[in-house]
Amino acid sequence: MTSTGEIRFSHASADPTRGSDDEMPGSDREMPSSSDELRISETFVSRQGEGKLTGVESYFVRTSGCNLRCWFCDTPYASWKPEGDRQSVASIVDQIRQSGVQHVVLTGGEPMLPSAIEAICRQLREAEIHITIETAGTIDRELPCDLMSISPKLSASTPAPADHPRWAQLHQQRRMPIGVMRRLIERADDFQVKFVIDSAAEYDECLSVIDELGVRPADVWIMPQGVTAEAMDAAALWLKPWSDERGFQYCDRMQIRWYGNRRGT
Ligand SMILES: C[S@@+](CC[C@H](N)C(=O)[O-])C[C@H]1O[C@@H](n2cnc3c(N)ncnc32)[C@H](O)[C@@H]1O
Ligand SMILES: Nc1nc2[nH]cc(C(=O)O)c2c(=O)[nH]1
Ligand code: SF4
Numbered sequence: 460m461t462s463t464g465e466i467r468f469s470h471a472s473a474d475p476t477r478g479s480d481d482e483m484p485g486s487d488r489e490m491p492s493s494s495d496e497l498r499i500s501e502t503f504v505s506r507q508g509e510g511k512l513t514g515v516e517s518y519f520v521r522t523s524g525c526n527l528r529c530w531f532c533d534t535p536y537a538s539w540k541p542e543g544d545r546q547s548v549a550s551i552v553d554q555i556r557q558s559g560v561q562h563v564v565l566t567g568g569e570p571m572l573p574s575a576i577e578a579i580c581r582q583l584r585e586a587e588i589h590i591t592i593e594t595a596g597t598i599d600r601e602l603p604c605d606l607m608s609i610s611p612k613l614s615a616s617t618p619a620p621a622d623h624p625r626w627a628q629l630h631q632q633r634r635m636p637i638g639v640m641r642r643l644i645e646r647a648d649d650f651q652v653k654f655v656i657d658s659a660a661e662y663d664e665c666l667s668v669i670d671e672l673g674v675r676p677a678d679v680w681i682m683p684q685g686v687t688a689e690a691m692d693a694a695a696l697w698l699k700p701w702s703d704e705r706g707f708q709y710c711d712r713m714q715i716r717w718y719g720n721r722r723g724t
Protein backbone atom coordinates (compact mmCIF):
# COMPACT_ATOMS: atom_id res chain seq x y z
CA MET A 460 0.00 0.00 0.00
CA THR A 461 1.39 3.43 -0.88
CA SER A 462 1.19 6.52 1.36
CA THR A 463 -1.95 7.54 -0.54
CA GLY A 464 -3.61 4.25 0.31
CA GLU A 465 -3.31 2.97 -3.25
CA ILE A 466 -2.39 -0.57 -4.12
CA ARG A 467 0.39 -1.31 -6.55
CA PHE A 468 1.70 -4.80 -7.18
CA SER A 469 5.11 -5.46 -8.55
CA HIS A 470 5.68 -8.42 -10.83
CA ALA A 471 5.14 -11.79 -9.13
CA SER A 472 4.15 -10.30 -5.79
CA ALA A 473 1.58 -11.94 -3.56
CA ASP A 474 -1.76 -10.18 -3.31
CA PRO A 475 -2.18 -8.61 0.13
CA THR A 476 -5.75 -7.51 -0.56
CA ARG A 477 -6.87 -11.00 -1.31
CA GLY A 478 -9.76 -11.87 0.96
CA SER A 479 -11.60 -15.09 1.50
CA ASP A 480 -15.23 -15.49 0.51
CA ASP A 481 -16.54 -15.42 4.05
CA GLU A 482 -16.67 -12.75 6.71
CA MET A 483 -12.93 -12.93 7.37
CA PRO A 484 -11.37 -10.99 4.53
CA GLY A 485 -7.62 -11.33 4.48
CA SER A 486 -7.57 -14.74 6.09
CA ASP A 487 -5.06 -17.22 4.70
CA ARG A 488 -7.60 -19.79 3.57
CA GLU A 489 -6.54 -19.39 -0.04
CA MET A 490 -3.09 -20.12 -1.35
CA PRO A 491 -1.06 -17.02 -2.21
CA SER A 492 -1.02 -16.41 -5.95
CA SER A 493 2.00 -17.31 -8.03
CA SER A 494 3.25 -15.75 -11.23
CA ASP A 495 2.63 -18.85 -13.39
CA GLU A 496 -0.83 -19.99 -12.29
CA LEU A 497 -4.12 -18.51 -11.21
CA ARG A 498 -7.61 -19.57 -10.19
CA ILE A 499 -10.11 -19.66 -13.06
CA SER A 500 -13.87 -19.88 -12.58
CA GLU A 501 -14.75 -20.33 -16.26
CA THR A 502 -13.59 -19.87 -19.84
CA PHE A 503 -15.92 -19.62 -22.81
CA VAL A 504 -16.30 -18.20 -26.29
CA SER A 505 -19.07 -15.65 -26.69
CA ARG A 506 -19.75 -12.23 -28.18
CA GLN A 507 -18.63 -9.20 -26.22
CA GLY A 508 -21.89 -7.83 -24.79
CA GLU A 509 -20.69 -4.55 -23.27
CA GLY A 510 -18.99 -1.37 -24.43
CA LYS A 511 -17.27 -0.31 -27.62
CA LEU A 512 -16.47 -3.84 -28.85
CA THR A 513 -20.04 -5.11 -28.47
CA GLY A 514 -20.68 -7.95 -30.90
CA VAL A 515 -17.05 -9.03 -31.33
CA GLU A 516 -16.44 -12.78 -30.92
CA SER A 517 -14.18 -13.16 -27.89
CA TYR A 518 -12.54 -15.80 -25.72
CA PHE A 519 -13.52 -14.99 -22.12
CA VAL A 520 -11.24 -15.92 -19.22
CA ARG A 521 -12.91 -15.36 -15.84
CA THR A 522 -10.50 -15.35 -12.91
CA SER A 523 -11.85 -16.32 -9.50
CA GLY A 524 -11.51 -14.04 -6.46
CA CYS A 525 -12.19 -10.34 -5.93
CA ASN A 526 -10.97 -7.63 -3.56
CA LEU A 527 -14.44 -5.99 -3.60
CA ARG A 528 -17.93 -7.29 -2.76
CA CYS A 529 -20.59 -5.42 -4.75
CA TRP A 530 -24.01 -6.41 -3.40
CA PHE A 531 -25.27 -6.75 -6.98
CA CYS A 532 -22.36 -8.78 -8.38
CA ASP A 533 -23.67 -10.87 -11.28
CA THR A 534 -20.84 -13.42 -10.93
CA PRO A 535 -20.86 -14.32 -7.22
CA TYR A 536 -19.13 -17.58 -8.13
CA ALA A 537 -16.04 -15.46 -8.83
CA SER A 538 -16.38 -13.02 -5.90
CA TRP A 539 -18.59 -13.86 -2.89
CA LYS A 540 -18.11 -17.61 -3.24
CA PRO A 541 -15.17 -18.07 -5.56
CA GLU A 542 -15.12 -21.35 -7.46
CA GLY A 543 -12.70 -22.98 -9.85
CA ASP A 544 -9.31 -24.65 -10.01
CA ARG A 545 -5.89 -23.18 -10.48
CA GLN A 546 -4.63 -23.31 -14.07
CA SER A 547 -1.24 -22.52 -15.51
CA VAL A 548 -0.58 -19.49 -17.68
CA ALA A 549 0.79 -21.83 -20.38
CA SER A 550 -2.38 -23.96 -20.51
CA ILE A 551 -4.67 -20.92 -20.66
CA VAL A 552 -2.69 -19.27 -23.45
CA ASP A 553 -2.46 -22.58 -25.35
CA GLN A 554 -6.23 -23.05 -25.22
CA ILE A 555 -6.79 -19.49 -26.46
CA ARG A 556 -4.33 -19.97 -29.33
CA GLN A 557 -5.89 -23.29 -30.30
CA SER A 558 -9.36 -21.70 -30.39
CA GLY A 559 -8.25 -19.34 -33.15
CA VAL A 560 -10.28 -16.51 -31.54
CA GLN A 561 -8.48 -13.20 -32.01
CA HIS A 562 -10.00 -11.22 -29.10
CA VAL A 563 -9.61 -12.15 -25.45
CA VAL A 564 -11.59 -10.67 -22.56
CA LEU A 565 -9.92 -11.05 -19.16
CA THR A 566 -12.57 -10.64 -16.49
CA GLY A 567 -13.51 -11.97 -13.08
CA GLY A 568 -13.83 -11.61 -10.22
CA GLU A 569 -11.01 -9.13 -10.39
CA PRO A 570 -8.54 -10.11 -13.14
CA MET A 571 -5.93 -7.60 -11.94
CA LEU A 572 -5.59 -9.40 -8.57
CA PRO A 573 -3.48 -12.45 -9.54
CA SER A 574 0.08 -11.57 -10.56
CA ALA A 575 -0.07 -14.28 -13.29
CA ILE A 576 -2.31 -11.95 -15.29
CA GLU A 577 0.84 -10.07 -16.31
CA ALA A 578 2.36 -13.13 -18.01
CA ILE A 579 -0.94 -13.93 -19.72
CA CYS A 580 -1.09 -10.42 -21.18
CA ARG A 581 2.54 -10.51 -22.31
CA GLN A 582 2.06 -13.85 -24.09
CA LEU A 583 -1.20 -12.78 -25.72
CA ARG A 584 0.46 -9.59 -26.94
CA GLU A 585 3.29 -11.66 -28.41
CA ALA A 586 0.68 -13.75 -30.23
CA GLU A 587 -0.91 -10.50 -31.51
CA ILE A 588 -4.24 -11.31 -29.85
CA HIS A 589 -6.41 -8.35 -28.83
CA ILE A 590 -6.71 -8.00 -25.04
CA THR A 591 -9.62 -6.40 -23.19
CA ILE A 592 -9.38 -6.26 -19.39
CA GLU A 593 -12.66 -5.86 -17.49
CA THR A 594 -11.69 -4.42 -14.11
CA ALA A 595 -13.04 -2.34 -11.26
CA GLY A 596 -9.83 -0.30 -11.54
CA THR A 597 -8.57 -0.66 -7.97
CA ILE A 598 -5.27 -2.45 -8.68
CA ASP A 599 -2.33 -0.96 -10.48
CA ARG A 600 -0.27 -3.24 -12.70
CA GLU A 601 1.87 -2.50 -15.71
CA LEU A 602 0.84 -4.90 -18.47
CA PRO A 603 0.10 -4.84 -22.18
CA CYS A 604 -3.60 -4.17 -22.83
CA ASP A 605 -5.47 -3.03 -25.93
CA LEU A 606 -8.68 -1.99 -24.18
CA MET A 607 -8.70 -1.20 -20.45
CA SER A 608 -12.39 -1.41 -19.55
CA ILE A 609 -12.79 0.14 -16.10
CA SER A 610 -16.00 -0.10 -14.09
CA PRO A 611 -15.54 2.16 -11.04
CA LYS A 612 -17.71 1.14 -8.13
CA LEU A 613 -19.95 3.88 -6.72
CA SER A 614 -20.80 3.98 -3.04
CA ALA A 615 -24.22 2.36 -3.60
CA SER A 616 -22.39 -0.85 -4.62
CA THR A 617 -21.30 -1.40 -1.00
CA PRO A 618 -22.87 -4.44 0.67
CA ALA A 619 -25.16 -3.91 3.69
CA PRO A 620 -22.96 -3.30 6.76
CA ALA A 621 -25.49 -5.12 8.95
CA ASP A 622 -25.05 -8.30 6.90
CA HIS A 623 -21.38 -8.00 5.93
CA PRO A 624 -19.61 -5.66 8.38
CA ARG A 625 -16.01 -6.44 7.37
CA TRP A 626 -16.67 -6.53 3.64
CA ALA A 627 -18.69 -3.30 3.80
CA GLN A 628 -15.70 -1.58 5.37
CA LEU A 629 -13.11 -3.06 3.01
CA HIS A 630 -15.24 -2.45 -0.07
CA GLN A 631 -15.69 1.18 0.94
CA GLN A 632 -11.93 1.63 1.54
CA ARG A 633 -10.87 -0.02 -1.71
CA ARG A 634 -13.44 0.87 -4.32
CA MET A 635 -12.34 4.28 -5.67
CA PRO A 636 -8.57 4.93 -5.94
CA ILE A 637 -8.75 7.66 -8.60
CA GLY A 638 -4.94 7.80 -9.05
CA VAL A 639 -4.80 4.08 -9.89
CA MET A 640 -7.61 4.45 -12.45
CA ARG A 641 -5.87 7.45 -14.03
CA ARG A 642 -2.65 5.47 -14.45
CA LEU A 643 -4.46 2.46 -15.94
CA ILE A 644 -6.12 4.81 -18.43
CA GLU A 645 -2.85 6.57 -19.32
CA ARG A 646 -0.97 3.31 -19.96
CA ALA A 647 -3.56 1.40 -21.97
CA ASP A 648 -3.69 1.64 -25.76
CA ASP A 649 -7.41 2.42 -25.44
CA PHE A 650 -9.89 2.57 -22.57
CA GLN A 651 -13.55 2.93 -21.63
CA VAL A 652 -15.16 3.74 -18.28
CA LYS A 653 -18.38 1.85 -17.49
CA PHE A 654 -20.62 2.83 -14.59
CA VAL A 655 -23.29 0.57 -13.14
CA ILE A 656 -26.23 2.71 -12.01
CA ASP A 657 -28.98 1.35 -9.78
CA SER A 658 -30.89 4.57 -9.05
CA ALA A 659 -30.97 8.27 -9.87
CA ALA A 660 -29.49 8.96 -6.43
CA GLU A 661 -26.11 7.95 -7.94
CA TYR A 662 -26.05 10.60 -10.70
CA ASP A 663 -24.09 13.28 -8.82
CA GLU A 664 -21.44 10.87 -7.60
CA CYS A 665 -21.08 9.40 -11.09
CA LEU A 666 -20.58 12.89 -12.59
CA SER A 667 -17.99 13.82 -9.99
CA VAL A 668 -15.97 10.63 -10.64
CA ILE A 669 -16.04 11.39 -14.39
CA ASP A 670 -14.79 14.87 -13.56
CA GLU A 671 -11.99 13.57 -11.32
CA LEU A 672 -10.89 11.04 -13.93
CA GLY A 673 -10.84 13.79 -16.56
CA VAL A 674 -12.39 11.58 -19.24
CA ARG A 675 -14.58 12.74 -22.16
CA PRO A 676 -18.28 11.84 -22.31
CA ALA A 677 -17.57 9.71 -25.40
CA ASP A 678 -15.40 7.41 -23.24
CA VAL A 679 -18.15 6.92 -20.63
CA TRP A 680 -20.61 4.02 -20.77
CA ILE A 681 -23.69 3.93 -18.57
CA MET A 682 -25.02 0.48 -17.67
CA PRO A 683 -28.23 -0.24 -15.76
CA GLN A 684 -27.85 -2.46 -12.71
CA GLY A 685 -29.82 -5.62 -13.40
CA VAL A 686 -29.58 -9.12 -14.77
CA THR A 687 -32.82 -9.49 -16.76
CA ALA A 688 -34.13 -7.93 -19.97
CA GLU A 689 -37.15 -6.70 -17.97
CA ALA A 690 -34.95 -4.87 -15.45
CA MET A 691 -32.94 -3.29 -18.29
CA ASP A 692 -36.14 -2.22 -20.09
CA ALA A 693 -37.45 -0.58 -16.90
CA ALA A 694 -34.15 1.20 -16.15
CA ALA A 695 -33.76 2.48 -19.72
CA LEU A 696 -36.87 4.65 -19.24
CA TRP A 697 -35.16 6.92 -16.68
CA LEU A 698 -31.47 6.20 -17.22
CA LYS A 699 -31.06 6.46 -20.99
CA PRO A 700 -32.43 10.02 -21.30
CA TRP A 701 -30.04 11.17 -18.54
CA SER A 702 -27.14 9.42 -20.28
CA ASP A 703 -28.05 10.76 -23.75
CA GLU A 704 -28.39 14.34 -22.50
CA ARG A 705 -24.80 14.27 -21.27
CA GLY A 706 -23.31 12.67 -24.38
CA PHE A 707 -22.50 9.37 -22.65
CA GLN A 708 -22.81 5.99 -24.37
CA TYR A 709 -25.72 3.91 -23.13
CA CYS A 710 -24.80 0.28 -22.57
CA ASP A 711 -27.54 -2.30 -22.62
CA ARG A 712 -25.69 -5.44 -21.58
CA MET A 713 -26.38 -7.33 -24.78
CA GLN A 714 -25.38 -10.79 -23.53
CA ILE A 715 -28.49 -10.70 -21.31
CA ARG A 716 -30.68 -9.93 -24.33
CA TRP A 717 -28.92 -12.54 -26.48
CA TYR A 718 -28.58 -15.41 -24.01
CA GLY A 719 -30.33 -14.49 -20.72
CA ASN A 720 -28.31 -14.27 -17.52
CA ARG A 721 -26.58 -17.61 -18.06
CA ARG A 722 -23.18 -18.68 -16.94
CA GLY A 723 -20.65 -19.19 -19.70
CA THR A 724 -22.19 -16.64 -22.06
C1 LIG B 1 -18.50 -9.23 -12.87
S1 LIG B 1 -17.55 -7.81 -13.29
C2 LIG B 1 -15.88 -8.47 -13.35
C3 LIG B 1 -14.82 -7.42 -13.59
C4 LIG B 1 -14.55 -6.44 -12.45
N1 LIG B 1 -14.57 -7.05 -11.17
C5 LIG B 1 -15.52 -5.29 -12.49
O1 LIG B 1 -16.40 -5.20 -11.64
O2 LIG B 1 -15.40 -4.49 -13.43
C6 LIG B 1 -17.91 -7.57 -15.03
C7 LIG B 1 -18.80 -6.39 -15.36
O3 LIG B 1 -20.11 -6.66 -14.89
C8 LIG B 1 -20.63 -5.50 -14.28
N2 LIG B 1 -21.71 -5.93 -13.37
C9 LIG B 1 -21.61 -6.83 -12.36
N3 LIG B 1 -22.82 -7.03 -11.79
C10 LIG B 1 -23.70 -6.25 -12.45
C11 LIG B 1 -25.10 -6.01 -12.33
N4 LIG B 1 -25.86 -6.62 -11.39
N5 LIG B 1 -25.67 -5.15 -13.19
C12 LIG B 1 -24.92 -4.52 -14.14
N6 LIG B 1 -23.60 -4.70 -14.32
C13 LIG B 1 -23.00 -5.55 -13.48
C14 LIG B 1 -19.41 -4.89 -13.63
O4 LIG B 1 -19.58 -3.54 -13.26
C15 LIG B 1 -18.39 -5.06 -14.72
O5 LIG B 1 -18.48 -4.03 -15.66
N1 LIG C 1 -20.98 -11.82 -23.49
C1 LIG C 1 -20.41 -11.27 -22.42
N2 LIG C 1 -19.89 -10.03 -22.53
C2 LIG C 1 -19.26 -9.52 -21.42
N3 LIG C 1 -18.62 -8.34 -21.31
C3 LIG C 1 -18.10 -8.22 -20.07
C4 LIG C 1 -18.41 -9.38 -19.36
C5 LIG C 1 -17.92 -9.63 -17.99
O1 LIG C 1 -18.49 -10.43 -17.25
O2 LIG C 1 -16.92 -8.99 -17.63
C6 LIG C 1 -19.17 -10.20 -20.20
C7 LIG C 1 -19.78 -11.50 -20.11
O3 LIG C 1 -19.80 -12.20 -19.07
N4 LIG C 1 -20.36 -11.98 -21.25
S1 SF4 D 1 -15.83 -5.73 -8.41
FE1 SF4 D 1 -16.68 -6.92 -10.12
S2 SF4 D 1 -16.39 -9.11 -9.57
FE2 SF4 D 1 -15.95 -7.88 -7.73
S3 SF4 D 1 -17.87 -7.97 -6.62
FE3 SF4 D 1 -17.93 -6.09 -7.88
S4 SF4 D 1 -18.90 -6.67 -9.85
FE4 SF4 D 1 -18.34 -8.58 -8.75
Ligand SMILES: [Mg+2]
Pocket residue numbers: 533534
Ligand atom coordinates in the same frame (compact mmCIF):
# COMPACT_ATOMS: atom_id res chain seq x y z
MG1 LIG E 1 -20.62 -10.48 -17.03
